[in-house]
Amino acid sequence: MIETPYLLFLGDAPDNLAAKVARGIRDWRPDNVVGQLRLAGCKADVGVPDLGLEEARRKGARTLVIGVANRGGVIARSWKSVLLKALDMGYDIASGLHNLLRDEADLAERARANGRQLFDVRIPLVKYPIANGRKRSGKRCLAVGTDCSIGKMYTALCLDKAMAARGMKASFRATGQTGILITGDGVPLDAVIADFMAGSIEYLTPDNDADHWDLIEGQGSLFHASYSGVTMALIHGGQPDALILCDVPGRPHMRGLPDYRLPSLEQVRDTALPLARIVNPKCQVVGVSLNTADLADDEALECCARIEKRLGLPTVDPFRHGADRLAEALDAL
Amino acid sequence: MIETPYLLFLGDAPDNLAAKVARGIRDWRPDNVVGQLRLAGCKADVGVPDLGLEEARRKGARTLVIGVANRGGVIARSWKSVLLKALDMGYDIASGLHNLLRDEADLAERARANGRQLFDVRIPLVKYPIANGRKRSGKRCLAVGTDCSIGKMYTALCLDKAMAARGMKASFRATGQTGILITGDGVPLDAVIADFMAGSIEYLTPDNDADHWDLIEGQGSLFHASYSGVTMALIHGGQPDALILCDVPGRPHMRGLPDYRLPSLEQVRDTALPLARIVNPKCQVVGVSLNTADLADDEALECCARIEKRLGLPTVDPFRHGADRLAEALDAL
Numbered sequence: 001m002i003e004t005p006y007l008l009f010l011g012d013a014p015d016n017l018a019a020k021v022a023r024g025i026r027d028w029r030p031d032n033v034v035g036q037l038r039l040a041g042c043k044a045d046v047g048v049p050d051l052g053l054e055e056a057r058r059k060g061a062r063t064l065v066i067g068v069a070n071r072g073g074v075i076a077r078s079w080k081s082v083l084l085k086a087l088d089m090g091y092d093i094a095s096g097l098h099n100l101l102r103d104e105a106d107l108a109e110r111a112r113a114n115g116r117q118l119f120d121v122r123i124p125l126v127k128y129p130i131a132n133g134r135k136r137s138g139k140r141c142l143a144v145g146t147d148c149s150i151g152k153m154y155t156a157l158c159l160d161k162a163m164a165a166r167g168m169k170a171s172f173r174a175t176g177q178t179g180i181l182i183t184g185d186g187v188p189l190d191a192v193i194a195d196f197m198a199g200s201i202e203y204l205t206p207d208n209d210a211d212h213w214d215l216i217e218g219q220g221s222l223f224h225a226s227y228s229g230v231t232m233a234l235i236h237g238g239q240p241d242a243l244i245l246c247d248v249p250g251r252p253h254m255r256g257l258p259d260y261r262l263p264s265l266e267q268v269r270d271t272a273l274p275l276a277r278i279v280n281p282k283c284q285v286v287g288v289s290l291n292t293a294d295l296a297d298d299e300a301l302e303c304c305a306r307i308e309k310r311l312g313l314p315t316v317d318p319f320r321h322g323a324d325r326l327a328e329a330l331d332a333l
Numbered sequence: 334m335i336e337t338p339y340l341l342f343l344g345d346a347p348d349n350l351a352a353k354v355a356r357g358i359r360d361w362r363p364d365n366v367v368g369q370l371r372l373a374g375c376k377a378d379v380g381v382p383d384l385g386l387e388e389a390r391r392k393g394a395r396t397l398v399i400g401v402a403n404r405g406g407v408i409a410r411s412w413k414s415v416l417l418k419a420l421d422m423g424y425d426i427a428s429g430l431h432n433l434l435r436d437e438a439d440l441a442e443r444a445r446a447n448g449r450q451l452f453d454v455r456i457p458l459v460k461y462p463i464a465n466g467r468k469r470s471g472k473r474c475l476a477v478g479t480d481c482s483i484g485k486m487y488t489a490l491c492l493d494k495a496m497a498a499r500g501m502k503a504s505f506r507a508t509g510q511t512g513i514l515i516t517g518d519g520v521p522l523d524a525v526i527a528d529f530m531a532g533s534i535e536y537l538t539p540d541n542d543a544d545h546w547d548l549i550e551g552q553g554s555l556f557h558a559s560y561s562g563v564t565m566a567l568i569h570g571g572q573p574d575a576l577i578l579c580d581v582p583g584r585p586h587m588r589g590l591p592d593y594r595l596p597s598l599e600q601v602r603d604t605a606l607p608l609a610r611i612v613n614p615k616c617q618v619v620g621v622s623l624n625t626a627d628l629a630d631d632e633a634l635e636c637c638a639r640i641e642k643r644l645g646l647p648t649v650d651p652f653r654h655g656a657d658r659l660a661e662a663l664d665a666l
Contacts, residue, residue, distance in 0.1 A: 131559040133558030133587075133590045133593060195563070198558060222608070225464050225570070225611070225612050226464040226528075227531070228531070228608075228611075229564075230527050230562060232555075232561050232562040236558040236559075237558070259467065275561075278556055278593075
């Protein structure tokens with residue numbers, strides 16, 4: 001577990017898109033954030049107070065989180081003096097970059113000297129078991145998508161918020177780097193060894209209260225040639241009671257695969273549900289989550305209504321319209 | 334690539350089952366074997382000449398292959414003096430055990446001192462790419478099963494032999510430790526990082542002659558909760574033109590999962606084929622391969638005939654009856 005609260009390091013991010021990780025933490029765990037630290041030339045702003053290392057430390061910050069993804073996922077030279085100083089001041093550092101903190105000799109040495117921790121959330125820290133497929137107590141919901149990067153994490157986080165507001169027991173279960181930094185815990189599934197993928201998801205979502213929901217962050221897509229194996233392991237390791245179908249209306253082709261069209265929501269439903277029922281015969285598809293960021297307000301509502309009618313399932317953009325109807329659907333199961 | 338020919342090390346194997354790897358090499362690449370080396374108390378015999386290290390070396394052996402899997406996959410103390418002597422004599426050593434050769438300090442040091450190689454085929458040696466899903470030239474066949482350990486490797490190896498006899502161009506493509514030791518090359522798929530699984534299979538089966546068949550060794554099962562993600566990656570990375578369905582008649586439950594019944598061959602067909610068509614719309618199911626080792630001769634033939642009628646597909650036990658009819662089915666595609 002990464003210690004909170006965080007100071008969000010935006011470095012020299014060229015735009016807000018590059019600070020996606022920091023923004024996710026600010027959006028979903030605002031109580032975990034004391035402020036942002038920006039270097040000269042930084043063009044990103046996640047709308048929290050600008051603080052220096054010392055000021056943030058006085059406000060209680062325990063971990064400096066690298067909230068920026070630059071090209072190639074490297075740790076820039078220009079960041080180093082801040083990171084080293086943070087370690088001297090008693091901060092841990094957490095990062096989801098490909099370039100690992102621990103592989104930087106100066107950071108590793110300084111962390112050791114100060115007794116601080118470097119969290120590289122891209123790499124599993126746990127020796128996961130092989131999945132045993134045994135039925136677990138408690139309930140689980142998984143978002144499955146027509147494609148990668150289509151809103152599966154936001155769907156689970158919106159549900160987490162809506163369910164908490166309704167007094168339902170729920171836990172967001174992170175399976176990717178951003179999700180892990182948001183919650184401070186999870187499984188970096190794309191970096192797990194093949195034989196242990198499903199087992200890592202069983203480990204992440206253990207026995208729980210009968211009325212507790214694990215909201216498992218989805219990854220990839222059964223229809224994405226590069227990552228379908230990861231999605232399959234989530235379905236079989238997650239043992240979902242409920243599936244939510246995710247889509248971005250209008251995306252021209254599968255992400256990174258220009259020769260592949262996206263499947264229909266019906267195809268996703270008809271493929272994912274029988275596979276989920278292998279491990280949980282009671283699994284149901286309970287709703288549709290659309291990412292309508294590219295549509296105007298009236299278009300977004302019209303699109304949801306059209307798909308709701310077509311599939312006969314509650315259909316919302318949970319980030320835009322709230323996830324209450326999806327939470328209701330889970331509650332009704 | 335592991336250098337051939339091999340001397341097969343059977344150690345102190347308690348029975349023939351423990352020498353499964355050596356037996357696989359003897360069955361499928363007899364030309365690569367000069368003999369077997371057995372320690373005192375060894376109860377296994379793969380039916381090749383018993384040779385000492387020196388005699389085998391004179392007959393041309395280049396690599397000592399650990400052909401025995403003992404409990405826990407460890408390198409026994411009692412083996413060490415032979416392995417060290419082999420390195421001194423100029424042998425490389427290859428192993429598929431969990432306990433890596435390279436992690437044994439004395440072996441690693443002796444290999445270095447002698448300029449010899451230790452091949453731990455359990456671990457990938459290549460940095461595989463992420464799959465790109467692009468159509469490749471040449472043809473590919475993949476065996477998919479109702480369960481793990483059901484005869485998928487033997488099916489591909491039998492086909493390899495039958496196709497060579499018919500003058501067809503074909504290559505067995507190993508995806509597991511035994512297969513890699515048999516052929517000297519391949520991808521240890523169960524040890525590949527999740528994000529690179531499908532890419533490793535694209536790497537293993539690159540563009541080829543239009544009439545060349547890659548016979549890809551299957552792994553796991555779409556219906557096996559522990560390993561279905563690996564099977565999914567094989568289907569999408571392998572881009573198969575042909576699927577062969579594999580089963581062991583009468584197995585009571587999924588391997589290692591006492592709560593799970595095996596699916597029917599029809600369920601495997603109806604699940605695997607639409608998934609394969611995502612990456613190769615022309616994919617066909619061309620035949621059924623049964624492992625009838627537990628049946629008498631007449632029962633085996635009767636079982637094949639019954640399933641052939643039920644599924645309308647050529648059905649054989651390729652190890653018992655030959656794989657000619659499956660080779661014909663591929664040839665006819």
